[in-house]
Amino acid sequence: MVESAQPSTFAWERLHEFATRVFIHDGLPDDEASQAADVLIASDLRGIDSHGVARLGLYHEMLAIGRFNPRPRITITRESPATATIDGDNGMGLVVGPRANEIAMDKAQAVGAGWVAVRNSNHFGIAGYYPLQALKRDLIGWAMTNSSKLIAPVWSSERMLGTNPIAIAFPAKDEPPIVIDMATSAVAYGKIEIALRKEGAIPEGWALDAQGADTTDPASVAAGGSLQPLGGDRDRGGHKGYCLASMVDILCGVLPGAGWGPFAPSFAVKQEISSRKVGLGIGHFLGALRIDGFIDPLEFKSQIDDWVRVFRAAQPTPGTDGPLVPGDPERAAYAIRSQSGIPLVAAVVRDLREVSRKTGVPLD
Amino acid sequence: MVESAQPSTFAWERLHEFATRVFIHDGLPDDEASQAADVLIASDLRGIDSHGVARLGLYHEMLAIGRFNPRPRITITRESPATATIDGDNGMGLVVGPRANEIAMDKAQAVGAGWVAVRNSNHFGIAGYYPLQALKRDLIGWAMTNSSKLIAPVWSSERMLGTNPIAIAFPAKDEPPIVIDMATSAVAYGKIEIALRKEGAIPEGWALDAQGADTTDPASVAAGGSLQPLGGDRDRGGHKGYCLASMVDILCGVLPGAGWGPFAPSFAVKQEISSRKVGLGIGHFLGALRIDGFIDPLEFKSQIDDWVRVFRAAQPTPGTDGPLVPGDPERAAYAIRSQSGIPLVAAVVRDLREVSRKTGVPLD
Numbered sequence: 001m002v003e004s005a006q007p008s009t010f011a012w013e014r015l016h017e018f019a020t021r022v023f024i025h026d027g028l029p030d031d032e033a034s035q036a037a038d039v040l041i042a043s044d045l046r047g048i049d050s051h052g053v054a055r056l057g058l059y060h061e062m063l064a065i066g067r068f069n070p071r072p073r074i075t076i077t078r079e080s081p082a083t084a085t086i087d088g089d090n091g092m093g094l095v096v097g098p099r100a101n102e103i104a105m106d107k108a109q110a111v112g113a114g115w116v117a118v119r120n121s122n123h124f125g126i127a128g129y130y131p132l133q134a135l136k137r138d139l140i141g142w143a144m145t146n147s148s149k150l151i152a153p154v155w156s157s158e159r160m161l162g163t164n165p166i167a168i169a170f171p172a173k174d175e176p177p178i179v180i181d182m183a184t185s186a187v188a189y190g191k192i193e194i195a196l197r198k199e200g201a202i203p204e205g206w207a208l209d210a211q212g213a214d215t216t217d218p219a220s221v222a223a224g225g226s227l228q229p230l231g232g233d234r235d236r237g238g239h240k241g242y243c244l245a246s247m248v249d250i251l252c253g254v255l256p257g258a259g260w261g262p263f264a265p266s267f268a269v270k271q272e273i274s275s276r277k278v279g280l281g282i283g284h285f286l287g288a289l290r291i292d293g294f295i296d297p298l299e300f301k302s303q304i305d306d307w308v309r310v311f312r313a314a315q316p317t318p319g320t321d322g323p324l325v326p327g328d329p330e331r332a333a334y335a336i337r338s339q340s341g342i343p344l345v346a347a348v349v350r351d352l353r354e355v356s357r358k359t360g361v362p363l364d
Numbered sequence: 365m366v367e368s369a370q371p372s373t374f375a376w377e378r379l380h381e382f383a384t385r386v387f388i389h390d391g392l393p394d395d396e397a398s399q400a401a402d403v404l405i406a407s408d409l410r411g412i413d414s415h416g417v418a419r420l421g422l423y424h425e426m427l428a429i430g431r432f433n434p435r436p437r438i439t440i441t442r443e444s445p446a447t448a449t450i451d452g453d454n455g456m457g458l459v460v461g462p463r464a465n466e467i468a469m470d471k472a473q474a475v476g477a478g479w480v481a482v483r484n485s486n487h488f489g490i491a492g493y494y495p496l497q498a499l500k501r502d503l504i505g506w507a508m509t510n511s512s513k514l515i516a517p518v519w520s521s522e523r524m525l526g527t528n529p530i531a532i533a534f535p536a537k538d539e540p541p542i543v544i545d546m547a548t549s550a551v552a553y554g555k556i557e558i559a560l561r562k563e564g565a566i567p568e569g570w571a572l573d574a575q576g577a578d579t580t581d582p583a584s585v586a587a588g589g590s591l592q593p594l595g596g597d598r599d600r601g602g603h604k605g606y607c608l609a610s611m612v613d614i615l616c617g618v619l620p621g622a623g624w625g626p627f628a629p630s631f632a633v634k635q636e637i638s639s640r641k642v643g644l645g646i647g648h649f650l651g652a653l654r655i656d657g658f659i660d661p662l663e664f665k666s667q668i669d670d671w672v673r674v675f676r677a678a679q680p681t682p683g684t685d686g687p688l689v690p691g692d693p694e695r696a697a698y699a700i701r702s703q704s705g706i707p708l709v710a711a712v713v714r715d716l717r718e719v720s721r722k723t724g725v726p727l728d
Binding site: 008078079080081082083084092108111112113114115117140152153154155156157158160166168170178180183184185186187203205206208211212213230231232234235236237239240241242243244246247250254255256257260261262278279289290292293295299300303304305306310311314315316317318320321322323324326355362 | 442476517549577598604621643668
């Protein structure tokens, strides 16, 4: 069979329905299956292909082998008016994360700020999904998560931290919102995989080989190497990226009692067995702030409009159209994909057809 | 007169008394003068020479010409149980910052989290000072501040953002606390100044010239160039550093109604007149979280001990002693300087003698 190298395009609604029905097949309650699909499809719509339906096959397999609890009893284990810790009961992060985020937002609306640390969860999709929900309530939203080890600290050759993203969003009035969603590694692991497939080199400053030397060979990264933290080596500020990844790890891992550092559980079916278990699952840290606890919200949003316009007007470097505002690339993808559909590469389509075959849920 | 190139060493207590008496001479109430000196000396003790008594001459001059209000009436302009905005009445950041931080910590103790945004303030010393205060109350402390423009966004050649630091600290049980305090630029401007004095080159990835090209010439940075955000160029993740600096700018500048972006006031006597005024002074964002709002504090601290030991034991890269834990370099400086005194280069001693001459406060 010859497969087209051209991506196939699917309407987001169809992919949403497919994912929902797969999750229902895998034992999730209807509303939680739909919630999980929301988070996945939000990623595809925003152009972050690595975190969307490309992962559905893996999620399905994790549910099928009992690695995730399809019907978690999510509980608050401790709380104060502005804070809480949630135990996700080994549920999918795509279900536990949104629930915890609701609690953070409710607390913010009640007392001005809400912070929820989550343990015993699993990968929760794109971090940016959560602050986008906060925008709907006119809140500033924050989200972080830890994840399985990929980054080596500066002066170490050992994978010790995940790519631990930080996301935050600010609403504007007439301009689009400012949406930040960034890993604290120099680069996403997906870019190493792309270079591997193309048999190309990667730039210096992205990764180390197993001995801890800066490498441009993606194969040596896969063979026991590691990603560098944001900034790269010590001279270029890599210690700051290491600090940020550590901050995320402590807030998401240590604070709620989840796994942390090299002991955060792996997101894979053939899981590398961790040498130690220091907590439950992986962890998230979700926050919300009520704008009117600081300033008149309309004044804030007008100033954000002004900020966006001032930054867009900054002097471009030669050969560029000038600076972007955080969230622009994802918004551009959304504008196209919400209308024209989501392009999926052949390998992902194949994977979804396999899920369809196994579950009996039709893809087309 | 021949001046020794060797640094002179002063006991921190003597520098603290000198700074306190200078601030009293300049019109500050006794307790606020002492508070301001605390923040300054904390920087020298922790080895961050750029933010300590090296700035006393500048602070004195700003007070002498009336640029800072020595007796500000610091007010809460808006609040909720977990949040507040403070107007610093153009007081010294070294006084306004600690006051705002107290309010954030009080709120955290009352409802679990406290977040205070500050406007109409000035430079508040090292960001790390504030979370260190939170540790004394067994809180997790956060601090950010915006500052005058130095960083160009990715794809721009224009200075638009300050070096906008982020600080956070976590208490441990038997190990020292984890203390993160980092600018969101690739490098501090001080390192450009050092290269200028030595007439040496700077590494690629630190800075741009006035046309927006990556430069290794520190003179071209001073002549209208800019610093790169943490990460450097787009390929190496510079857009993430730009996102972080923007996040700090919005929380510190836009949220309380302070100056933001390129309009944050300059910290210099011969101030570059900003083209616009969008808010009052520069701004800070200070936060505190009560650990027992999430987890048993003893359990948290034991896990932090464990985290510290695990990270110290990570495989070193060849030629290094292995990874540091955030806060190690500052702790090492503190251990020496709190006992043996603070070494000051000749230019700083000269500057302090000039302050002594002008104010009549003896240095020796």
